[in-house]
Structures are given as C-alpha cells and as structure tokens.
Amino acid sequence: MPLLDVNNISISFGGLAAVSGFSFHVEEGEIVSIIGPNGAGKTTVFNMLTGVYKPDAGSIKFDGVECNGLAPQEIVKLGIARTFQNIRLYKDMRVIENVIVGMHINQKYGFFDMLLRTKKFRTCEYESAKRAQQILEMVGLSQHTHDYAKNLPYGEQRKLEIARAIATSAKLLILDEPAAGMNTGESESLMHFIRTLKDKGFTILLIEHDMNVVMNISDRIYVLNYGKKIAEGLPEEIVSDPQVITAYLGVTKEGKDAAGD
Amino acid sequence: MKKIISIIICLALCLTFAAACAGEKPPADDNKGNTPADNNPPADNNPPEDNKDDTNTPPDDGSSKGVVKIGVFVPLTGDRAYQGERTKAAAELAVQDWKDTHGLCGGYEVELAIYDDKNSPEEAASIAEILVSDEDVMGAMGSQSSSTTMSATPVFQEYGLVCLSNTSSHTDYTKTGNYIFRNNCINAQEAEASIEMVQKIIGPKTVGIFYSMNDWGVNVYNYMTEVIPKTGMTIGAAEPVADNTDDFGTTIANFRAAGCEVIFVAATPDISSPFINQYRALDSEVQFSGFINSYDEQLITLTGKNCEGMLVPATWFNWSELDQRQYDFTKEYYDYYGEEPTSLAVQAYDCVGMMLDAIDHVGKDRAAIRDYIESIEYDGVQCVLTFNETRDASKTFAWAKVENGKFVQVDRSQYE
C-alpha cells in the first residue's frame, strides 16, 4: 500500500488545464522527484496535495485517508509537511521558535493549562524545546539557535524550512525546489543532507530543476509537461527518454528527422 | 544621527516629567476623608506651568493680603474654540472692570486662572482637579458643552468649590450638588418664550422643529412636543440634525412636504446658518423662530438677508435703547473685543461679577462664598440675578426680531 496514492487529479484555471489526469504514488522511505519545464504545473500539483487548491477531479489518498478537499490544517495533521519555493520563514522570530511553531499541532495543552502554567503545560513546552534542539542538531543549525530567521544565510534558511517541516512530525516531506538559487557547493551539501533524511526514515517528494541533484538522489522520477505526465521511471530511463529531451530541450533538427514526423 | 534625535526626544520628555513631579511640595498635614465641605485640600501645589493670564501683576506695596483667583475652563482649541474665546474675553473684561472700580477684592489681588479643556470630558475633569487643589481659587466658571461641564462638576462638589455655568442648560446640571449654580435659563423657559412669540406674532400655523442632536436640543424638542399642541399650533415635522452636518436638502424637503410655515430652529448659528440659507434658497416665505443661542452676530454674518424677520427671544440686547446700562456694556465689550457680546458672554461677565462680589463680602472662604451666592441679589448687567431653590437663575425675556441685518427689539405690548 503506497504511502501516498494520487490518481488522475486535474485542475484548470479559467479554462486553461493546469494539470490534467496526473497520477503517481510514493512508497514509504522512497525519494520521488517530479520534474518538468517551467509552467508544467509542478507547483500546482504541490498546492493540490497540501490543500491550497482543491482539485477539480481525481483523488489523493495518504496512508489510506482521502484528503482531497481537506483544509490545509487537517492535511498537515495527517502527516504531510511542505517547504516553499520562495522562502516563507517567520523572519522576526528566532530560529528555534520557527521550529517550535512547527510543532504547534502536536502541543496538547488547553487555555487554562497555559494560564495556570500547569505541569502538563511545562512538560509539553520543555519536550518541544528539547525536540526542537535535537532537530536543529540533526539539521546542523544548532549554532544559529538564538539568531533571528532573517539573519541566516540563504542555504541555512532552506535548511530551517526543512527543519520546520520535520518538526510537524510529518511522515511525508514535500520539498519545493530546495536547491533553487544555490551554487554547486551548497546543492552538493543539500543533496547529502536529503540523503541523511532518507536514512532517518523520511519519505520525500521533491520538485527540482537542478538535474544533477535529481538524478543522483531520486529513486523514481515523474516528468510533467503542460499538466500531463509524459514519462516515469528510474533516473537512468528518464535521462535517455526522447520525449523528456524534447520537452526540455525542444526538437533538434536530427531529433525531428529521427522521429520522422 | 537619527538615533541621537530619538534619544534626545525621550530624555527630554523624561526630564520634564521628573521636573513636573519635583514641582510638588509634600503636604504639611495628612488629609482626612471627611466631608468635603469644610476642608480645603492640603498642598498648594499648582501644576508646574503657570497659566498665562495677563493680570499677573505682583501684589502692590503690602496693602493686599495675597491673591484670590477665579477659575475659568473653556475650550480654546478644537472646533468650539471661538465660543470659548468669548467666555474668556467676558471674564477678563469683568476682572478688568472690577479692578478699575474697586482695585482689590476683599483685600486680595484678583486673578483669573484660565484653562483650555479642548472640549473633552477628561480634560475638564483634570482642570477641575487643578482648580480645587489651588487654595487661591475661590470659584470656577464652566465650560461650553454639557459633557465637559458635567464631568467637572462632581469634582467641584466633592471638594466644595462654587461652580457657576454661563452656558449649561442640561436639566440634571444643578442636581450634582449644592455647590453648582446655573446663570443660564433652562430649556423649558427658553422654549416657552419662543413658542409664545410665534403664537402671538405669527399666530397658529403648522410648525416644524429643527433640533440639534445634543442634550440641549433633545430637551427643547421634548418640551415643545408637549406644549405646542396645547397652543393651537400643529407640529408638521420634527427633524434632528447631527453635529457638523452641512447638507440639509433632505431635511428641508421633509419640512416642506409637511407644509410647515414656521420652523423652530433649536441649534447654534454654526449649524442653523447653512440650514437657513438652503431653506431660503428653496422657499422665500417660510419664517424662522430661534432660541437664545441664535441671538448672535455670527447668525447675521453667516446668513446675511436670509434670516430677515427671524424671531429670537433674548435675555440681553446689544445697543439697547431702553436700558442705558446694556448699551454701555455693549460699547465697552465692542471696544475691548471688536465684536458685539452674545447673551452667553454677558452671563459669563455676570458670573465673574457675582463671585467677585461674594469674595468682597465674605472673604476667602469657599463655603461662605457658596452660602452668599445662594441668597445673592446681584444687580447684574443682564438683569437683577437671584437663584431659586434649585440654584437656577430666573431670566426675563425680551423679544427681538432681525430687521435688515440687525436685531431689533419688539415691543411686547403691541401683541398683548
């Protein structure tokens, strides 16, 4: 039973079919990537998964639970956490606070526990702070614990977003172009970091343009173009798939003759 | 550079705050919470900045036993400023006249403690605190609108300082306590006078009531709805008006639809003038009847010939041929201030006159001043002033009419 099972979801904005009939699945502990040229509808798929848009048709099952049409808050509770294409951190809050806010849904204490500072409140706060420090340790940001999120360099801000997603104790991490705007050194260390996440048992769904990262890290790849799936399979198969090349690089003269159309 | 200025700003403010506090002298004795009537609050700690009244002359060669002050709290900023200015001018004139005629007052140098209450209740209450805690202040004269006056009177009553109002007509004003007096007519008297004028001069017609949405307007309206039906006149329509309204098109349409021939204008000139102008533009025969506050030069300047023939009950007459004293006062006020006095200003003049008279007789004792004023027979410029048991001054009404841009006195006997 795949952890995430999506079959032929589609959505259109004012008559334009952004995504039509796209199905894919993600197994537990796997790294799956979705690639495609700009405007292929990748982020739209993401937004449908996380409840920002409601798909016109199709179903999304996570861990057997149908979450098409649920509010974003419920979907996060189920265990899907995401990062954003353009970084959306809580800039004026501290690094550790950003992570603790991620744990908001799992902090179980009521208004009066807060008012009277009951033991339940204090233990929950202490646990959250301890776990946040562990996550920061794991992510390698522990020396920035007390800094403000907006003072972090770009690479660290990406990691903090991922740390915040982990903090929601999600089973599936959805990363939206984490390597965007990174130089080779940074994307190298990011790749290494994602691999360590995989070893720690996280299932990752990735949208990425940086072919180097995608090819080295993904177990399976889906290719999307104009909202339709044009290829799926192992990285090696995708690299040599003619349809993918034409989608990305456009038709070369030889290519057209070879295809003979 | 920027940080510097902000630091300087807040340092300066903190310093001035410290200076303000340091200005207080700790009291000699502890004040017991007994009945306010007979103890005046301890420390002579007038607030740090002195009020800038102009008669601050030092006591001359030892003949005066010190200073006595009359507190005046009126709006000098905001949109009621010009009404406040007039009360202040009348008060200053009263003190000036007293000095010219008597020099000292009961052996004391006379001063005015004038404060601006911004027409806000909080301010008026704070100023009342200043006045009661200043030992030299022997009486206070109160503000322009009833909300400011009525938030100050509890303080005066609590501390036992006489407060005379030249403007308040709120029914519950004098109910605050025995230290609160009113030198202004109550709306019942005003409404009665206006109705009587219309009934006698114009006769039974359908009338409209145009009243401003404040305590004075609402009281006048309530009173008139009871009395008018008994006088044979019928009320065609009654229209309230909110503050700072400029457009009366719709209200006028309602009055005209109800066929009103006479409109009672229960609003101050700054609200009633646009109403009269716009009404006259649509209907030339309609007649207006005003109240005491319409007896104001500003009404004529703002409406010009539109208010021709408007009836106004007046407790005061500028340049009156019948009463030489009123004529002299108008002249004196005009020379001093460049504008003819309104009845409110004259009442302010008499209020200060009464307080000075009281001090002259009983000296510097707030309770004695209160008793003296309660049973006073003061020959004021307006009329001989006495207070009834509810501490309201009874007024006699003269009839006035606007004729080619001037208030002209109407001879009552003609219509008797």
Next chain:
Amino acid sequence: MKEKTMNLSNAFKSFLAFCDRWKAVIIPLLIAVAAILPQLGFSTYIIRLMCNILIYTSVGMALNLLVGYTGLVSLGNVAFFCIGAYTSAILTANCGWNFFATLPIVALTASLGGVMVGLPTLRLSGPFLSITALGFAEVIRLIAMNFMSLTNGPLGIRSIPRPNLFGLELNLFNKGFYYALLVLVLLITLFIYLLTNSKYGRALRAIKNDEIAAGLMGIRTGSYKVMAFVICSALSGIVGAFYASMIQYIEPNSFTQDNSILTLSVVVVGGMGTLRGPYLGAIILVLLPELLRGAEGLRFVIYGLALVLMMRFRPQGILGWKSPLPYKLPSPPRDAGKR
C-alpha cells in the same frame, strides 16, 4: 560625528540589554515605585494624571496584542472601550450593581463586539481591516446616540458611582482608584506575558510574520485571529468600565475616533510587540498634552509633530527592539525525570 552617534545609540542599546538581563530585579523595583508614588502627597490632579496613564497603558496593552503580536491594525478600539463603559455605567448607575460585579458582563458584551469585528474581517488585510474597525466604532457610537431607552442618547449617563470594595469607596481622594487601576494593569501584563510565551503567542506572532505559511503549518489562522480580537475587546471593555467610573459622566461624544488613534499611538510610540512598550507610550502621550498646556494653540501641532518625528527616527518605537540576549529555553519541570 558618525562614531559619536554610533556609540550613543549603542549605549542606549546596551542600557536596554542591561535592563533586560536584570529584569527580575528591575520589574519589582518599578512596581514598588508605582505603589508608593501616590503616597508622596501629590494633588488629585497628578493622581488623576497617573490614573489616565494607567488606563491608557492597559488599553494600549490590549490593543498591542492585536497590533503588535498579530499584526491586525485596528483603528476602532474605542468601540470596545465604549461598549465596556456603557455596560458598566448602565449597570452601576441605573441598576445599582457593585462595580466589580459588572466586570464579567462588561467583558462578555465587549467580546461580543470583538467577535462582530473579528469574524467578518478574517479575509481582509491591512488598510481594509483598519477601515472596517473604524466603521464599526462609528456605528457603535451612533447606536449609543440613538438608543435613547438604554443609553439615554445624547443626554449621557450621569453620576456613575466609583467602585467600592467591601464598603470602602475607591476614589481619587483616598487613592484607592489608583491602586485598583495598578492591579488591573499588572494583571493584564501578567496575562499577556503568559499568553505570548506559549503556543498561542507563538501562533499569533507566526500569523503576523506570514499568515499563509502559518496556515500551511497547521495553525488555524482564522480562529486565532478571532481569539486575538476577543481578548483585545474584552480587556478594552474592562478598561472602559474603569474609565466610566473615573470620569463619572459619559456620553456618546466622549468616544470619538481620536481615542482610537491615541491608543494606537500609545502602542506604536511605546514599541509594538513588546510588553513594556505601552507603559512608556502611555506616559509620553498622556503627559505631552499636559506639559504643553501653556501653549494652547500649538498643543495639537506639537502632538502631531511628535508622532511624525517618532515614526521617522524610531519607527519600531522607543522600547521596541530585537533583544540580543539568547532565547530563554524553558527549564525542565522538577518532576520531569520521574516519568
């Protein structure tokens, strides 16, 4: 010249850091000073000023929760102030209730107002929200003006009694009213401190920083914003009740737009999103008109000028700043180990 300004502003910053570090000592000291201040034999004029400062501190504290922590700029806070004042005035003056008995009902009616503003503005942001709140305050003032049977309309409500606690009347004379207000301010400060240092406070701050991200991280932004409105309106209502009891005569025109703007300025000048901001903001903005009492006409001009200069040179407010001190990690509860 440049270095001189730098080290002076650093001096100011280190001064603030020093206060932050020694908070545990400085705060009780300040409370003690506030407690003995009225006993130094000031005239009731100064006592009334201090009460005004405390009133605007507490209502500034309530609005700070909305503006400083949640980022919802409400220009209609006087609506809750007015609801609270009228509810308490009607109950005490007309129905003869004890002042403190009216407070729960005041909080209830005011928070009803809060919900009425909070719910419809969930989808609004920035200036639209401010204008809706301003409109709501105008509507409340008009209801007070026209609802003759309940609020006595423009005649206002007269001789509202001072609060009395087991028979002792708390007024400015025996300074009891000042202490009641002092207790109120400290209670509100404690409540907001507890609230902001918990998941609720963090959620509100997250909404201020980036509402969409907060939503996608599982925070129900809608209900938290309404919660912020309800708490702010309930507290403002209670402070309104104290105001009515202090001024003893209220009418619709004492709750105008200027009051909302003054409260917002207290929060912004003092320092948004800080606990101590409203204290200094209230001190400055209540004392400024008193110090300028001499310059009648100029008074408001200087008040306006102070606002403009403040926004230009220190927009985050005098006490608003990013504390360089490390984040206070919660200490383990004593018996955590036993589990």
Next chain:
Amino acid sequence: MLLQYIANGIAIGMAYAIVALGYSIVFGILRLLNFSHAAVYAFSANMILVFMGWHFGIWGAVAVSIVATGLLAVCVNQFALKPLRKKNSDKVANLITTVGASYIIQNLMVMYLGSERKTFPFFYDFGVSIDIGFYTITSAQISMFVIAGLLLVFLTLIIRKTKVGLAMRGIEQNPLAANLMGINVEWIIAIAFFMGGASAAVGGALIGGYYQLAYPSMGVMVGNKAFASAVLGGLGVLHGAAIGGLIVGVLECLIIGYLGASYRDGIAFVLLIITLIIKPAGLFGKKNITKV
C-alpha cells in the same frame, strides 16, 4: 419625495466622490491609507478664503488654492512619508505619520484662521435650475455633477493614457521593478500626491461653494465618508471611488428622509462593512491573489 432625495444624494455623492479620488490615487500607488487627505481638503477650502482676503478674485483664488494644496500634499509626502519609504518601515508607521500630519495641518489652520465657520462665496451659480413639479434641482447641483464628472474623466485619462499614468500603474504593481526600469519612482509618487491634493482642492472649492461654508474641521466627516466610498468602490480604482461616493451620497439622503438624520453618519460604514464581507477588495477592486 424620492426624486428630491436622489437629487440631493447625487450632489453630496459627487462631493464624496471627488475627495475619494484623492484617497484612491494615493492608495493605488502606495497601498497606503492617507489620513492627512481630509485635512488637505479642508486646507484647500480655507485657503481660498485667505487668498480672496488678498483680493485675488474668486477664480484666481481657486486656481492658486489648487496649486497650493497640491504642493501641501507633496510636502506631506516629502517630509512625512518619503523618509519612511527609504527605510521601508512598517505599514503602521506610515499610517501614524499621516495621522500626525493631519493633526498638524488642521490645528495650524485653527490657530491662524480661527475655528469658527466663515461664509464662502457661491461662485458657480449659472442661474439655470430645473423644476420638476414641487421639487427643484438647483444649478449648483448640476454644475457640481458636471465639474466632478470632468475631473474624473481628466484623472482617468491621465492614468490611462499618459506616460506618467503608465509609470504610476507600474509602480503600483512592483515599485522595485519600476525603479530598475528607469522610472524615477519618487518623482512619480510626488506627482500622484500633487494630483491627489489638486483634486481635493477642486472638491474643496465645489463643496465650499455649494454649502457656502468653510471651517478648519470641515474635512473630518467628509473625509471619513469619502474614504469609506473609496474603499467601497475598490481602492485604487478611480471610477470605483466615484461610483462608491454616489452610492453613499444617495443612500445617506434616503436614510435622512425615511429614518431621520441621526442615523446618517452610520450608513456609509454599515454599507462598507457589508460590501467588504462579500467582496473583500470592494466593488471594482481587483483581488490580488498572493502566490504561495
């Protein structure tokens, strides 16, 4: 009766519309609630009286007042708002600065011109007024309607057709990009403020003339109503502000007619709250969808 109410409503509506234009222009560009606009409007009407005092003649006084008010609006922008923009400080700070500016302008006027109401000449009476049965639509109402219409068309033309207008719309979308494309952003913003001030001055002259009154605090109530109509019509959309102003004006007159004048002030805001609930960006406003 209804016809008379609507006629009056249109006249007041036009007054709100003109002042609302000023709010819309400034908001369109800076997404900023310019509180000082009401005081600028009052400033224009009072300055006309002052200029007439210097025996300028009515039309000369109006022209000079339009320029003076435009410059005043630019001063508010230069001294109060520009420094804040440079430090891209918080939205609330801009709001409070404009409030401070409105306090300064209004109270300086009260200090120098006194707070009482002064008569204002009725200068655009062309004598022709239409009588329909018992009710008359005075020439003032007609000329107010016509002049306001012309002003609206003129401003829309500037925004739609001219280079400056294009630059303004560019800055509205993305000030940074506009700057990079060589648009002198500060200069364009100053022009926008000038246009806002000038339209307020036209409004001041018209409304002052119509009611034959001018006093320093005349801006407060008209300002609030005009702002509500600008938001109602959709901030940043010029014809939205005009139509919003008309709706508010007509409804107000109907309310006075049938319910009584004391409810008058509330209607603008009740209407506003209801509209914003249904369409958060106002009637004609475009809802800017924030990309995730």
